[in-house]
Amino acid sequence: MKSKYKKKKTIHFNFSEKHKNYIRKCENCTFNIAEGAVRAGKTVDNVFSFAHEIKDTKDRIHLATGSTMANAKLNIGDCNGMGLEWIFRGQCHWGKYKDNEALFIKGPATKNRQRIVIFAGAAKEDSYKKIRGNSYGFWIATEINLHHINTIREAFNRQLAAQNRKIFWDLNPDNPNAFIYTDYIDKYAALDEDGTLLGGFNYMHCTLYDNINIPEERKREIESQYDPNSMWYLRDIKGQRVIAEGLIYRQFADDTSAKLYHFRKVEKPMNLMRINLGIDFGGSGSGHAFTATGIERGFNGIVALAAERHRCDTEDIDPDKLGQLFVDFCLKVINIYGSIDVVYCDSAEQTLILGIKAALRKSGLGWIRVENALKTVINDRIRATTRLMAQQRFRYMDLMCDSLVTALCSAAWNPKNLTENERLDDGTSDIDSLDSFEYTFERDIANLIRYE
Numbered sequence: 001m002k003s004k005y006k007k008k009k010t011i012h013f014n015f016s017e018k019h020k021n022y023i024r025k026c027e028n029c030t031f032n033i034a035e036g037a038v039r040a041g042k043t044v045d046n047v048f049s050f051a052h053e054i055k056d057t058k059d060r061i062h063l064a065t066g067s068t069m070a071n072a073k074l075n076i077g078d079c080n081g082m083g084l085e086w087i088f089r090g091q092c093h094w095g096k097y098k099d100n101e102a103l104f105i106k107g108p109a110t111k112n113r114q115r116i117v118i119f120a121g122a123a124k125e126d127s128y129k130k131i132r133g134n135s136y137g138f139w140i141a142t143e144i145n146l147h148h149i150n151t152i153r154e155a156f157n158r159q160l161a162a163q164n165r166k167i168f169w170d171l172n173p174d175n176p177n178a179f180i181y182t183d184y185i186d187k188y189a190a191l192d193e194d195g196t197l198l199g200g201f202n203y204m205h206c207t208l209y210d211n212i213n214i215p216e217e218r219k220r221e222i223e224s225q226y227d228p229n230s231m232w233y234l235r236d237i238k239g240q241r242v243i244a245e246g247l248i249y250r251q252f253a254d255d256t257s258a259k260l261y262h263f264r265k266v267e268k269p270m271n272l273m274r275i276n277l278g279i280d281f282g283g284s285g286s287g288h289a290f291t292a293t294g295i296e297r298g299f300n301g302i303v304a305l306a307a308e309r310h311r312c313d314t315e316d317i318d319p320d321k322l323g324q325l326f327v328d329f330c331l332k333v334i335n336i337y338g339s340i341d342v343v344y345c346d347s348a349e350q351t352l353i354l355g356i357k358a359a360l361r362k363s364g365l366g367w368i369r370v371e372n373a374l375k376t377v378i379n380d381r382i383r384a385t386t387r388l389m390a391q392q393r394f395r396y397m398d399l400m401c402d403s404l405v406t407a408l409c410s411a412a413w414n415p416k417n418l419t420e421n422e423r424l425d426d427g428t429s430d431i432d433s434l435d436s437f438e439y440t441f442e443r444d445i446a447n448l449i450r451y452e
Contacts, residue, residue, distance in 0.1 A: 063120070097116055100120060131158060231243075278438070281346050305337055323358065342369045404434075
């Protein structure tokens with residue numbers, strides 16, 4: 001009987017010899033790991049290999065993970081038109097399997113045998129609970145270094161009953177002492193070299209310049225979006241494993257005297273589509289920080305409009321006084337810039353948030369919306385700020401953001417923690433102002449940074 005399925009379009013995969021060799025080795029290896037710079041083609045290689053392998057494997061259910069479920073669906077499911085939903089177009093559909101997001105595949109490619117790929121997030125401590133209850137054959141993971149170790153352990157446990165077990169991991173280079181190297185990748189490499197690792201080990205390191213599909217001009221454009229002094233440049237562009245050390249925003253600290261990032265006080269940003277405020281509540285040894293940030297139209301950039309920090313160890317600040325200080329800050333922002341769209345507060349202090357709301361109502365500002373900050377991963381916020389600075393898409397109002405400028409210039413990596421990329425928080429720098437500032441734009445990071 002003739003199949004009704006008709007393939008409408010071919011995906012034009014184009015691999016260099018390095019990538020072809022990696023893909024060929026995936027057929028005979030249990031452990032397949034691609035590490036390297038952004039846009040190096042790592043994820044495309046793994047998705048292509050994963051898709052090819054699940055066509056004939058006897059296992060029915062497989063696993064796809066990212067730092068978040070949305071990240072997994074974007075990078076593995078879609079993958080810029082080269083993901084699973086495109087490779088199996090006309091033979092697959094999205095749905096739910098035991099309350100998990102899943103891609104159901106069945107058609108000529110799988111000889112009409114059903115394959116189910118469960119998609120899940122993996123960054124949180126309890127993410128592993130979402131993948132319990134199933135046995136998986138293959139496991140494909142993007143940004144494996146951002147996965148919580150609990151999820152990695154659980155995923156391996158869930159593969160124990162697989163008839164044909166394989167893993168496909170990709171990652172950008174990280175801290176060389178990170179657990180993903182010491183407990184897994186480098187450990188497997190050493191065992192493979194000794195001849196004691198069963199199943200086969202397939203590792204590829206690649207850089208942006210190994211991707212033959214990107215024109216040289218575009219490669220230079222991507223490279224120019226990074227601060228060459230930052231660890232993100234060494235990792236994302238050069239593909240190097242480096243330890244986070246020294247100042248976080250060195251380019252900004254070096255350039256503040258040249259005033260490349262500032263608006264003069266007599267100037268006023270005219271292209272703002274919204275103004276967000278952020279509050280980080282202080283305690284013993286820290287302070288309450290307020291920041292107002294303008295988001296430019298089309299997400300072309302951000303402008304720090306005003307910032308204040310009130311130290312708890314030098315001022316007697318009770319909840320009533322805190323409310324009045326914030327009301328005064330809001331009035332200043334409104335008087336100068338005309339409006340406030342939303343206030344994002346540190347969600348750990350719900351009592352103080354209620355006090356802020358009450359103070360706004362008493363002052364006739366009850367129309368200002370107050371919400372909990374998203375509080376995304378700190379390093380994601382740092383990375384976004386660094387990228388915006390490198391592209392000169394971050395600016396600040398001169399003389400109105402002194403506390404924030406000081407905080408950015410003094411922000412440093414923790415030299416005592418060599419296993420993680422941790423921002424120093426020992427009272428020697430102003431973490432409060434940094435958090436307050438980051439709360440104002442963290443929800444817009446995906447729009448502000450056009451991820452490659």
